Amino acid sequence: MSARDRLTDGLYGAGWGTVKKLPEPAAVRLGRTIADIAWKQRGAGVRRLESNYARVVPGASPERLAALSRAGMRSYLRYWMESFRLPAWSTERIKGGFAPKDLHHLTDGMDAGKGVILALPHLANWDLAGAWVTTKLGIPFTTVAERLKPETLYDRFVAYREGLGMEVLPHSGGTAFGTLARRLRDGGLVCLVADRDLSASGVEVEFFGETARMPAGPALLAQQTGALLLPVTLWYDDSPVMQGRVHPPVEVPESGTRAEKASVMTQALADAFATGIADHPEDWHMLQRLWLKDLDPAKAPGARERGAQ
Numbered sequence: 001m002s003a004r005d006r007l008t009d010g011l012y013g014a015g016w017g018t019v020k021k022l023p024e025p026a027a028v029r030l031g032r033t034i035a036d037i038a039w040k041q042r043g044a045g046v047r048r049l050e051s052n053y054a055r056v057v058p059g060a061s062p063e064r065l066a067a068l069s070r071a072g073m074r075s076y077l078r079y080w081m082e083s084f085r086l087p088a089w090s091t092e093r094i095k096g097g098f099a100p101k102d103l104h105h106l107t108d109g110m111d112a113g114k115g116v117i118l119a120l121p122h123l124a125n126w127d128l129a130g131a132w133v134t135t136k137l138g139i140p141f142t143t144v145a146e147r148l149k150p151e152t153l154y155d156r157f158v159a160y161r162e163g164l165g166m167e168v169l170p171h172s173g174g175t176a177f178g179t180l181a182r183r184l185r186d187g188g189l190v191c192l193v194a195d196r197d198l199s200a201s202g203v204e205v206e207f208f209g210e211t212a213r214m215p216a217g218p219a220l221l222a223q224q225t226g227a228l229l230l231p232v233t234l235w236y237d238d239s240p241v242m243q244g245r246v247h248p249p250v251e252v253p254e255s256g257t258r259a260e261k262a263s264v265m266t267q268a269l270a271d272a273f274a275t276g277i278a279d280h281p282e283d284w285h286m287l288q289r290l291w292l293k294d295l296d297p298a299k300a301p302g303a304r305e306r307g308a309q
Contacts, residue, residue, distance in 0.1 A: 012156055019084035024240075031081035035073040045287035046073060052290060055208040056281045071282035075236060079125045079285060086131055087163055098132040100244035105230050109249070110139060115184030115227035119218040121195035121273040124234035124242050124283045127164065130191055134165030141189035142167040144176050166191075177217065184225040194218050195273050196290055203263050204292070205270040208278075211292045212270070219265035223252055231269050233276025235283045247272045 019027055039046055050069040054060060057068065089097070109116040118141075120126050133139050145157055145168050158168045167183075169176040180190050194215050197203075202213035222229040231247040250268045253261045277284045289295050 015080070015084040016087070016156065016160065019081060020086075020088040022085075024085070027081045027085055028078075031077035032074055035077035036070070038077075039070045039073045048289065049073070049287050051294070052284075052286050053281055055210060055291065056277055056284070058209070068282055072285070075124070075283045076285045076287070078236065079127075082125050083127050083160075086127060087160065089131075091135055094128075094131050095136045096241065097128055098136075098242045098244060100129070100132075100232075100246055102246045102248075105228075105246040105248060107137075109228040109230065110187070110189065112228070113187040115187050115225055116189050117184065117218050117221055117227050117229045118189070118191045118232050118246075119194040119229065119269050120191070120232045120234065121277060122193060122285045123273075123276055123280065124236050124244075126191075126193055126234065127161065128242055129232070129234055129244060130161070130166055131164040133189070133191075139189050140165060140167065141191050142169065142180060142183045143191045144169045144171045144180070146171045177221070180217075180221055181225050184221060184227040190221065190227070192218055194269060196286070196288065203266040205263075205267045207270050207291070208274060212290050213292065214266050214270055216262045216266060218269065219250070219262040220258070222250070222265065223258060223261055229265065229269075231272035233273065233280075235276065235280035245276065 019030070022030065046069055049072050050065045053065055053068045053072065057064065060068070086094070106116060106118070120129070130141065130143070133141060143161070143166055145161065161168045169179055184190055192215070194217070197213050197215035199215075201216055203216045203219075204211050205214050206212075207214075218229055221227060229250040231250065232244060233247070234242060234244040237243055250265050250272075253264050256264070
């Protein structure tokens with residue numbers, strides 16, 4: 001393990017080992033302080049966050065974008081402070097920490113016994129939402145996690161999420177899809193963060209007026225297993241309780257190839273995500289490049305035509 005990897009692993013280990021022992025008001029203050037320091041330094045992540053917000057809030061002034069990025073960093077650090085402390089939260093604290101609207105879409109789907117896929121963007125705290133599902137509803141679920149470097153850091157995240165009652169599969173290796181499909185056919189629940197995919201298998205969608213790529217997995221799983229596909233959006237308000245909404249099901253088109261159906265369904269997911277992000281942009285923790293125009297200007301819509309002029 002390199003010195004950088006050891007440092008990264010050590011910092012996360014210190015977070016889970018130390019922050020969870022702090023009184024909640026102290027953890028809130030610490031998170032806000034770290035967020036404000038990072039925001040003032042205007043590193044690459046903060047600048048990218050501002051650039052992404054410029055797509056979400058078109059026409060926003062530089063002052064508005066700066067205020068949004070500051071609020072966004074505070075929201076992002078709230079996510080981390082909560083996540084570091086979740087293993088120490090009592091059962092009652094977890095049950096009272098999330099208040100989703102339109103939950104009947106999930107519960108009715110589970111009662112039907114066909115399996116349910118929850119697809120979420122990087123909004124607010126998806127780990128808290130997952131802990132609430134396993135604790136309040138008593139519904140176990142399966143998810144996937146990207147393999148992180150160093151491997152010890154990946155192991156920490158897997159152990160953390162398994163400790164919250166989740167079954168965690170590695171994203172790489174090619175076996176995750178088959179396992180997820182089996183869980184769904186057995187009437188189980190699968191939860192996937194699904195607003196960013198840089199792989200060759202990602203589906204191109206229109207997202208806030210430009211082309212981005214999102215994973216096809218949720219749509220393909222729904223097609224193959226008959227499971228219900230439900231978008232979910234989350235947000236924070238001024239209270240300690242996270243808010244959320246379970247959106248109506250994304251239907252499988254009656255006609256078209258498998259890929260064409262996946263494209264239509266993934267666009268529907270993107271549209272649902274966009275409504276939640278537009279309403280609460282400061283809670284969208286996207287500090288990475290997302291739109292194809294940012295990833296590779298040559299792949300931007302119209303780039304080929306412009307080059308021919």
